[in-house]
Amino acid sequence: MNPHDALRVVLVFLVAAVVAVPLARRFGLGAVLGYLLAGAAIGPWALRVVTDVESILSFSEFGVVLMLFVIGLELAPTKLWALRQTIFGYGALQMAGCALLIGALAAAFGASWQVALVAGLGLALSSTAIALATLGERNLFATPAGKASFGILLFQDIAAIPMIALLPMLTFDGSQPADGPAWIGAARAVAVIAAVVIGGRYLVRPALRFIARTGMREMFTAFALLLVVGIAAMMEAVGMSMALGTFLAGVLLADSEYRHALEADIEPFKGLLLGLFFMAVGMSIDFGVMAQQPWQVLGMVAAVVGAKVLVLRLLAPRFEIARGQRLLFALLISQAGEFAFVVFGVARSAGLLPENIAALLVLVVALSMVTTPLLLLAYDQIVAPRAGKLRQRADDTIEPQDNPVLIAGFGRFGQIVGRLLYAQGIGVTVLDHDPDQIDFLRQFGFKVFYGDATRMDLLEAAGAAKAKILVVAVDGMDESLALIDRVRQRFPHLRIYARARHVSHVYLLKDRGVELFEREMFEGSLMLGRRVLEGLGLDPAEARAAAMKFRRHNIAAIDRFYPHYTDQKTMVSLARQARDELEEMFRQDREQRRRREEAEWS
Structure with missing residues (x-):
């Protein structure tokens, strides 16, 4: 691709994202679906603005690599340990239940055991991007449903790494590999992983300290990319998935004291890189399959979503989720996820999935993502109001009380x-x-x-x-x-x-x-400000005096502002006057303290 074509592709991607994503958010469909729709619109099955699917798939791979790096960067060992029961307990149950049911359904309709296994594992994964965005919008992170969803999604992100790495091993047919016995390849992989872990522990931290001393913050980002690309190349050289190497790179940096600086540098690019990945996936969806067999596709989508809702709803009581949130929890992560695209791509490359089956499964994943905002909309409009009425209770009968x-x-x-x-x-x-x-x-x-x-x-x-x-x-x-x-x-x-x-x-x-x-919030905030002053070395008595003076001034300002609070112009003038008065009082206090200190030393 020449520079002119590359510039045109970048321009098309940006225009499609700017148009499609805000529209999708406006209609409550979510940013991920917006990116998918944008990719589908400019791809070979719609406007055909970009038709070189192979080149777009390279963007997709780069987006996955960096997405896995960000996931690893957020997985500090202490965080994993604190969430161990939620992640490995709840997550393992959800993965096992959904994979078994979906795989059994696939086998029942005549799929081979390899196809059923790959379909079950891939479709058991849910969309981290869609689910976390929904949890944030609904302020559900602190609820049992939110905590269980987050733990399950985190387990899926972790489980996807070895899943992607181990899928090619299912193609082993008993013949001798070209590069020697299988145990030699496994030994190489173990050696590379050990080298990454040991080298990261003893080399990455000193390297980051050296970079920190240069005072060049952008070098953190450059070093992170170097680590990602280098480890990914090492993993690819021994026949392992680059995704696994990228994840390990992120985990290594997550254990570094410079993790927050790296996160701050990379965070602005995170959403855009994920968007590029989703748009590339949208372009690669074969909508010709939908046109040829629409009922089969829709039936598969309904079967996958229905199976996951059933399993999650049955597991919800075990996850200690409140009765009123169990169906909502099941709907939140009922879709197939972005990692399923990667799983099916690896399986197709390894010969585990025929081209037509892989295209069908990719389409099912994309359409299942579409169902989530629609199902949640139906839940809000139909299920939640009826459930609320059922949960309503009559006001208590209150015996006559005489408390003061x-x-x-x-x-x-x-x-x-x-x-x-x-x-x-x-x-x-x-x-x-x-x-x-x-x-x-x-x-x-x-x-x-x-x-x-x-x-x-x-x-x-x-x-x-x-x-x-x-x-x-x-x-x-x-x-x-x-x-x-x-x-x-x-x-x-x-x-x-x-x-x-x-x-x-x-x-x-x-x-x-x-x-x-x-x-x-006023009294608590004022007390915390007083503690901050003490932490900066101010005498506790002086810190208390400063806080009390600020309190008196604030209360007096409210009384003075009250007669004029409906007059915006007067309120602005009074606010400026009050601020100047407060600054003058504190200036006088500082001047008196300086004079007192000078007198003590004279």
Whole structure:
């Protein structure tokens, strides 16, 4: 490919990505699917803007190599050890269950044992890119479903490496290989891996220290690429997969004290390189197969996705996933993954998959990726609302209470208040709308009732007519204000102590006559700032004085700003004035401290 053609290909790739990926994200299909669609659109089966599939496959290989390097770079040994049960326990069960079921289905429809094995292993892998992006968008990483999904995906990424490396060995037919007995090739591979591990431990770290002393940060990236290419070439020379070598290179750097610097340098390129890989895969999909046998293709996609959903749904209770998230967990990783493209490519090169079967499986993988956003959309629109109605419970029947304090909302904020009062022997009645949270807290002896605190009849049953104080600690600002408005009308004697999310919430509380409030992050942030000052060597007494001065100034500024908070121009002017005043106060403090120190030395 001459320079002009190469420039044209790069331009076409960039234009296709910029057009297709934002559109795919706009319609909720995800960036990976956008890249696949972009590659398919410019490939030989659509617009035919780029037809040299072999050249594009070289881009694909380079993208896989660097993707594996990034994965290895993130797998520090301590992280693997902390997640060992989730990764190797959950991941192994998922891989075994899905591979066995899919392989059995393939064999039942007449596939040879080699094809069934390759199909089962390849299709058992899920898309790390699609699943992790979805977990992030839905804020599910901290949930049991998110943790189980992450562990399974991590295991799959690890398992794909030896899988790719060992597939060519299935072609052994008893004849003597051209380069000698098989045990010699295996010994060479073991020797190279040992050399990589030992050399990396004793040579990579000193090399990185030497590069760090030069002060040239870009050399980190150059050294990383050198390590990747060098180790990959060594692995290829002994007949092993370059992917395995790339992964080892990443792991070696993950154990280095310079890993974060390398990650910072490579991170901007990570998404683009993965995009190039997916676009190359999209171009290589043979849509002629879809046209020739559409029902067979769609049936295979349904069988693969259905089999994975079934296995994952059955395993979800064993993974300690909450009942309401089990189907969502199964749908999240029900698709085939990007590594399946690599597995089928290696199997095809090794003669394990005929060309037509390999093309069919690649198409199934791509189409299964399309099903994930569609299935999640159906889940959100159909399944989740019905499941929510089934999980709804009637408000608790509250016996007449006469505690002096009511707490509306018993999350992280409300719990601190309630525990403090409880420890002092003060009676508290708590209302919350999270049934799981209530059942959990009741195990520890808290008297918590399920119900909507904005319902005046429930508040009255909870003892609002006799109580002295209402603590409003609900999460939502709108819910908080609505509750306060109703309480002011129905129970005007109740003193209201409120949780404020931010300064704007404070102003709205003051509009309602609420003067007893605490901003949920202010005091903790101020205390941490004080600790930072102490950590920088400031005397603890001076650090406390500085923090208290900042606190007084901030509270005074809120009181001064409040009459004008609806006037944007006045607010900007007052904010600048307050900032200048604070800077002047701290300047005077520094000047006084300097004079005092000079007097002590004179």
